[in-house]
Amino acid sequence: MTASAASNPNAPAVIDGLAKIADRFDxxxxxxxxxxxxxxxxxxxxxxxxxxxxxxxxRVLVLSxxxxxxxxxxxxxxxxxxxxxxxNAVLTSGEMTWQALARRDDPWHLALGKRALLVxxxxxxxxVVGNGLDAVDRVSVAQFLLVTGPQSDDFVLDDQVPLxxxxxxxxxxxxxxxxxxxxxxxxxxxxxxxxxxQWYGAQGGDVRYHGKPYPSVYAEARRLxxxxxxxxxxxxxxxxxxxxxxxxxxxxxSAFIPxxxxxxxxxxxxxxxxxxxxxxxxxxxxxxILPALRW
Numbered sequence: 001m002t003a004s005a006a007s008n009p010n011a012p013a014v015i016d017g018l019a020k021i022a023d024r025f026d027x028x029x030x031x032x033x034x035x036x037x038x039x040x041x042x043x044x045x046x047x048x049x050x051x052x053x054x055x056x057x058x059r060v061l062v063l064s065x066x067x068x069x070x071x072x073x074x075x076x077x078x079x080x081x082x083x084x085x086x087x088n089a090v091l092t093s094g095e096m097t098w099q100a101l102a103r104r105d106d107p108w109h110l111a112l113g114k115r116a117l118l119v120x121x122x123x124x125x126x127x128v129v130g131n132g133l134d135a136v137d138r139v140s141v142a143q144f145l146l147v148t149g150p151q152s153d154d155f156v157l158d159d160q161v162p163l164x165x166x167x168x169x170x171x172x173x174x175x176x177x178x179x180x181x182x183x184x185x186x187x188x189x190x191x192x193x194x195x196x197x198q199w200y201g202a203q204g205g206d207v208r209y210h211g212k213p214y215p216s217v218y219a220e221a222r223r224l225x226x227x228x229x230x231x232x233x234x235x236x237x238x239x240x241x242x243x244x245x246x247x248x249x250x251x252x253x254s255a256f257i258p259x260x261x262x263x264x265x266x267x268x269x270x271x272x273x274x275x276x277x278x279x280x281x282x283x284x285x286x287x288x289i290l291p292a293l294r295w
Contacts, residue, residue, distance in 0.1 A: 010280040014288070022191060030050075032062055046292075049293050065178045069095050070092045074090040088225065107160070116144055117139060124149070142167070147178075150196065152166070173207070176193050176194060178192050208225075213242050215250060218252070
């Protein structure tokens with residue numbers, strides 16, 4: 001623990017790596033972007049940390065707000081040198097969204113209708129296949145918007161506002177498959193579906209989300225992990241409003257990696273740690289500060 005943390009018992013403890021606390025937990029929920037990789041390559045030490053957790057007999061679930069099905073994301077991890085030997089399960093916000101649309105077991109999803117306009121890039125087409133949806137290509141014939149992100153990686157919010165405004169005029173509900181506002185791909189900051197959904201909701205639109213920080217994704221994560229006791233689960237991630245707030249609401253401990261999506265505002269790079277005092281008064285402070293995912 002740093003001197004500043006010692007002077008303030010509400011400040012999170014700084015740890016060098018997971019080895020310091022691994023014996024306190026049986027299961028680990030690990031974020032993907034900003035934690036395991038940056039969209040282009042795995043972070044130094046991340047693959048070793050995954051292997052060490054498996055060797056220690058820990059159960060590991062990769063939990064991502066990726067707006068794609070879990071198997072699609074798992075297949076994509078192979079290019080980073082990460083395979084099934086490194087984790088026990090993969091869960092995504094996209095999978096939660098796809099399943100909710102397939103099941104229709106609550107009044108809001110049941111009322112959506114079948115005609116979905118997918119707002120997102122071509123790579124997210126798995127979200128409208130096999131779950132009973134009729135994919136359409138115009139707002140005028142859609143019954144709801146299924147938003148996985150901007151339609152192009154180089155879009156900003158203003159590029160999507162005309163389509164969203166047209167849907168808003170028709171009072172179409174919007175289902176968001178990725179609550180993240182933005183993500184870092186290498187050194188480039190890209191907007192995500194959550195930013196589009198946030199704008200839509202602010203204009204009075206009817207919006208629902210799946211993924212972090214919402215409770216349902218943590219309940220499913222614990223189910224896939226074999227229902228470990230909440231106090232034996234640690235969530236690791238770089239998003240304060242998603243990874244850390246979601247873990248807090250789920251009653252599980254968290255480790256925050258400050259050099260990810262918040263690196264610029266905190267003034268730190270991956271592997272560096274800001275003053276922990278700034279987190280002491282947060283409504284959902286992390287339990288630990290972890291410079292990077294490493295053992």
